[in-house]
Amino acid sequence: MTDLTQFRAETRAWLEENVPRSMREPVKSDADVNWGGRNADYSNNPDQKLYMDRMAARGWTVPDWPKAYGGGGHSPEETKIIREEMARIKARNPLNSFGISMLGPALLKYGTEEQKLEHLNRIARGEIRWCQGYSEPNAGSDLAALATSAEDAGDHFIVNGQKVWTSYADKADWIFCLVRTDKTTKQGGISFVLFDMETPGVSTKPILLISGYSPFCETFFDDVKVPKANLVGELNKGWDVAKYLLGHEREMISGMGLASTGRNPLIDGAIATIGLDHDGRLADPVLRAQIALFEVRARAFGMMSERFIDELKHGRAHPAQPSMMKYYGTELNKARHELMMAAGGSDALEWESEASSGGALPRAWLRTKANSIEGGTSEVQLNIIAKRILELPS
Amino acid sequence: MPLFLNDEQTMLRDTAKDFVAEHAPAGHMRSLRDANDATGFSRDLWRQFAEMGFNGILIGEDDGGLGLGHVEAGVVLEEIGRNLSPSPFLATAIGAVEALKAGSADQRAEWFPKIVSGEAVAALAIDEGAKHRPAATAMKAERSGNGFRLTGKKSFVAHGHVADLLIVAARTAGAAGETDGITLFAVPKDAANLSATPERLTDASIAARMTFDGVEVDADAVIGEVDGGWAALSRMLNATRAGASAEMLGVGAGAMDMTVSYLKERKQFGVPIGSFQALQHRAAHLYSEMEVARAAVLKAQQLLDADDAAAEEAVHVAKAMTGLATMLAVQEGVQMHGGIGMTDEYDIGFYMKRQRVLAELFGDANFHADALARAKGY
Numbered sequence: 001m002t003d004l005t006q007f008r009a010e011t012r013a014w015l016e017e018n019v020p021r022s023m024r025e026p027v028k029s030d031a032d033v034n035w036g037g038r039n040a041d042y043s044n045n046p047d048q049k050l051y052m053d054r055m056a057a058r059g060w061t062v063p064d065w066p067k068a069y070g071g072g073g074h075s076p077e078e079t080k081i082i083r084e085e086m087a088r089i090k091a092r093n094p095l096n097s098f099g100i101s102m103l104g105p106a107l108l109k110y111g112t113e114e115q116k117l118e119h120l121n122r123i124a125r126g127e128i129r130w131c132q133g134y135s136e137p138n139a140g141s142d143l144a145a146l147a148t149s150a151e152d153a154g155d156h157f158i159v160n161g162q163k164v165w166t167s168y169a170d171k172a173d174w175i176f177c178l179v180r181t182d183k184t185t186k187q188g189g190i191s192f193v194l195f196d197m198e199t200p201g202v203s204t205k206p207i208l209l210i211s212g213y214s215p216f217c218e219t220f221f222d223d224v225k226v227p228k229a230n231l232v233g234e235l236n237k238g239w240d241v242a243k244y245l246l247g248h249e250r251e252m253i254s255g256m257g258l259a260s261t262g263r264n265p266l267i268d269g270a271i272a273t274i275g276l277d278h279d280g281r282l283a284d285p286v287l288r289a290q291i292a293l294f295e296v297r298a299r300a301f302g303m304m305s306e307r308f309i310d311e312l313k314h315g316r317a318h319p320a321q322p323s324m325m326k327y328y329g330t331e332l333n334k335a336r337h338e339l340m341m342a343a344g345g346s347d348a349l350e351w352e353s354e355a356s357s358g359g360a361l362p363r364a365w366l367r368t369k370a371n372s373i374e375g376g377t378s379e380v381q382l383n384i385i386a387k388r389i390l391e392l393p394s
Numbered sequence: 395m396p397l398f399l400n401d402e403q404t405m406l407r408d409t410a411k412d413f414v415a416e417h418a419p420a421g422h423m424r425s426l427r428d429a430n431d432a433t434g435f436s437r438d439l440w441r442q443f444a445e446m447g448f449n450g451i452l453i454g455e456d457d458g459g460l461g462l463g464h465v466e467a468g469v470v471l472e473e474i475g476r477n478l479s480p481s482p483f484l485a486t487a488i489g490a491v492e493a494l495k496a497g498s499a500d501q502r503a504e505w506f507p508k509i510v511s512g513e514a515v516a517a518l519a520i521d522e523g524a525k526h527r528p529a530a531t532a533m534k535a536e537r538s539g540n541g542f543r544l545t546g547k548k549s550f551v552a553h554g555h556v557a558d559l560l561i562v563a564a565r566t567a568g569a570a571g572e573t574d575g576i577t578l579f580a581v582p583k584d585a586a587n588l589s590a591t592p593e594r595l596t597d598a599s600i601a602a603r604m605t606f607d608g609v610e611v612d613a614d615a616v617i618g619e620v621d622g623g624w625a626a627l628s629r630m631l632n633a634t635r636a637g638a639s640a641e642m643l644g645v646g647a648g649a650m651d652m653t654v655s656y657l658k659e660r661k662q663f664g665v666p667i668g669s670f671q672a673l674q675h676r677a678a679h680l681y682s683e684m685e686v687a688r689a690a691v692l693k694a695q696q697l698l699d700a701d702d703a704a705a706e707e708a709v710h711v712a713k714a715m716t717g718l719a720t721m722l723a724v725q726e727g728v729q730m731h732g733g734i735g736m737t738d739e740y741d742i743g744f745y746m747k748r749q750r751v752l753a754e755l756f757g758d759a760n761f762h763a764d765a766l767a768r769a770k771g772y
Contacts, residue, residue, distance in 0.1 A: 307688075307693075310396035386675065392657060
């Protein structure tokens with residue numbers, strides 16, 4: 001106990017010293033989020049790079065990964081303390097990364113020593129930005145129906161096919177990708193491979209969404225050469241890796257249901273547009289009641305997230321529990337943005353104006369509608385909960 | 395501290411689970427109701443609780459208790475809830491004990507041993523109207539001789555008609571709606587000019603409407619400070635709200651378990667009805683709400699045990715969230731049981747009734763959502 005108290009004191013002192021002031025400000029737009037990668041441009045925001053490098057040097061972009069792979073080698077208790085102390089000073093996440101949240105855990109479990117050493121350190125330092133090649137035009141909720149093929153060509157595979165909804169494929173350096181290596185079976189014919197997006201034959205095309213943004217791409221593979229050394233796990237056992245990784249993706253998406261620490265944009269926004277009455281209550285009593293009941297669930301879900309992480313780190317979480325977290329967190333996030341739109345009124349409808357920060361509010365609202373579709377729809381999560389946790393019959 | 399039960403707490407849960415399921419299952423409640431029992435609970439069972447050590451969970455070891463916390467009390471309450479066991483545990487071992495911790499050494503010396511031994515039962519006389527509004531306390535407590543004279547009415551006092559000790563909130567100064575000017579009293583049951591009318595509630599438990607028609611108490615009946623009882627009352631209410639949340643969580647969990655089992659057994663169209671996706675999705679949604687509520691209850695209990703300043707808001711979250719989640723549990727429970735869920739013979743309806751009472755006790759979800767909003771300045 002004394003050791004942890006001392007660790008907290010040291011952590012607090014180090015963060016105080018090393019987290020740049022600008023990195024303690026709330027994230028206002030996508031430009032404030034650091035995704036790392038070969039093409040990251042820090043010219044407008046050198047503090048982002050400074051902060052990430054300092055944290056990475058200490059292993060604190062991934063505190064609980066082993067030191068050999070760029071992590072901090074910290075216990076669950078220490079990791080929790082680091083997170084709490086970062087939250088205390090409202091420090092931003094130093095590095096947002098599918099490499100950290102999705103690929104890393106899968107490589108730690110299924111990767112060869114060579115793969116871990118090659119990729120994990122570069123993920124931890126934010127040098128390589130990853131994207132995920134899962135969904136295809138005819139393989140959405142039924143992901144195992146995927147058809148992108150990888151043909152055996154001796155020391156490498158030749159990959160052909162198309163992926164869709166590939167997040168930030170146009171900005172990513174490498175892709176982790178599900179490919180079909182056996183057409184005679186469904187789940188049992190899928191393999192998990194890694195390759196560089198600069199390999200000849202890879203091309204991407206952004207998809208314009210209802211929000212006006214293009215965070216997703218179509219990704220095309222035309223005779224792409226992938227070395228066999230880049231196969232993760234066994235041949236035709238990629239579905240196991242994929243499921244394990246999806247658990248981590250759901251965990252990450254579920255985090256969207258959490259209110260950010262400190263200020264609450266829903267409550268602040270409602271007070272700003274609607275105002276308080278003489279008793280200090282939001283002047284629209286019906287909206288106030290809706291927000292208050294929403295906040296009960298949002299705060300309780302914050303506690304659930306803490307419980308889930310604690311159970312996960314101690315190996316006590318049900319393996320299908322990420323589906324519950326993903327379902328609840330994304331539905332909450334959608335509800336939050338509906339309330340933010342209601343609170344914003346006609347101000348929240350402006351699509352391009354300066355007053356609306358270029359329509360940040362309505363665009364974010366529309367973006368949340370994908371939360372309950374991507375990473376497995378809410379309905380797919382409910383199926384998983386029903387079958388694997390409640391053990392209801394097929 | 396990780397947000398799950400530690401090994402000792404898990405052992406206590408297993409002990410409480412076995413004990414309550416064996417000695418006070420739903421059938422116990424049903425038999426008291428069918429016999430039109432006038433007490434509302436079994437004094438024998440209360441003494442058995444004492445033998446198990448449960449009654450002294452929140453009482454320090456120096457005072458003869460176990461010196462444990464709200465997490466442990468909640469573990470027992472959840473099993474009481476799961477078995478629909480009629481018990482004065484919440485009012486006595488949680489409410490009165492927390493209130494008396496703010497009292498004098500003499501008060502503790504008088505009541506703690508009797509609570510630990512299962513000899514005494516306490517009741518909490520707080521509410522005065524149909525809705526829980528403790529700040530609106532209007533019962534008068536006027537100086538009289540060496541003590542006070544209490545005049546007014548209290549309602550929704552669980553087993554107030556048979557309690558040996560009443561914890562009473564009354565106003566010694568200020569006006570209804572103000573938190574200053576409230577004083578807590580420990581009133582013995584044989585006080586003159588005190589009358590109780592027992593009313594059977596929807597869930598077959600008994601709560602009293604009480605009339606204080608100039609009840610005289612000595613100055614040493616005051617718990618804590620005269621006019622400054624709000625702090626002790628809030629502390630007691632935080633504990634009983636967390637406790638009611640834990641008991642309600644048990645009610646919801648019991649209803650959910652019964653319902654999920656029924657979905658696996660009941661066949662229609664030649665298949666178990668649990669194979670229908672329409673029901674699977676509803677059950678899975680219910681599971682999610684209950685998991686979130688469970689996290690909120692444990693968080694509130696842990697913060698109470700740590701005497702953390704964030705505990706009060708966490709208790710509001712826990713009581714409101716548990717109210718919402720378990721209401722869904724009992725409603726889905728009856729609906730998914732179909733016609734049999736509407737029969738008195740089947741237990742699921744009792745879960746619905748008990749949930750309703752616990753949801754109302756010490757403030758419903760709306761009350762606590764409102765309190766959270768006030769705390770956040772809107």
